[in-house]
Amino acid sequence: MSLIGTEIKPFKVTGYRNGEFVEVTDADLKGKWSVLCFYPADFSFVCPTELEDLQDQYETLKSLGVEVYSISTDTHFTHKAWHDASPAIGKITYTMLSDAAHTLSRNFEVLIESQGIAERGTFVLDPDGVIQVYEIHADGIGRDASTLVNKIKAAQYVRNHPGEVCPAKWKEGEKTLKPSLDLVGKI
Template structure:
């Protein structure tokens, strides 16, 4: 069953690609990296595919928005850190990523989150917004073939950070209900 609003984000310790600089490509990420700060963790099914790079570059294009909201941004899939690195080196749009690409090669985190597709055991296109205490506050999951809307993720994050009631179609800068 997929983790949902109110659940704690599972404990993890995973390798991530954080740079293309030789000798500095990899870093270990854990829950400590997301504690005390809002975090957006988004998953894609596979590296070297077609929809996935459009989403990853979309998140990168909005990186400054996440940074302005003082939020961590982490991308993840069940591919290895070596596949992530090869893809970043191969795909022009991925060379300048500003956020880590987490490698869940054991699929344990995706499994704990309940986002593994049954047949291929790859992650669905899932996005989690986690508050500074490690509680999931928003979840969105898309079919494998459908890309997500990054500005909507930014909008929801900003709405959650207001701590107030936001009406239908609320956008940052508009009045809240409380």
């Protein structure tokens, strides 16, 4: 079953942000767009490149009204240690959530039970806490945050313009489509 169109389930976890441990719940994600970026483990190889790339796009995402959360099954203490030890992770200013109890990984169906880690999953939630976009990558394939920005812009456009859809490779400001009987077979 697809998770598209489903509302996030209740949760309460601890995270690390800007030198502090913080509590985050499902209610904190409501009222704004959110990106949840699951990754397998701290102190690993592909993960820091992805999270640094996400940080590089963080100001752009915030300008779109989007808050970012990275999530692994490591503890919030491990997140702090990684933040202190890694030059790439040390740049991060968004919240790094601990899913040590596997609640979020199970809720978003990305937990690899046999290993106790999450798959590389990216989820875009609208202000109602409803999943609008998600993708899962194999462990060895890193994500590109610039493509995430484009997906969020399209999701926001569609939400704000009922009856219109964004075609493939759509960029902000480009023409959209209005599905109708007149378009059938003409695209």
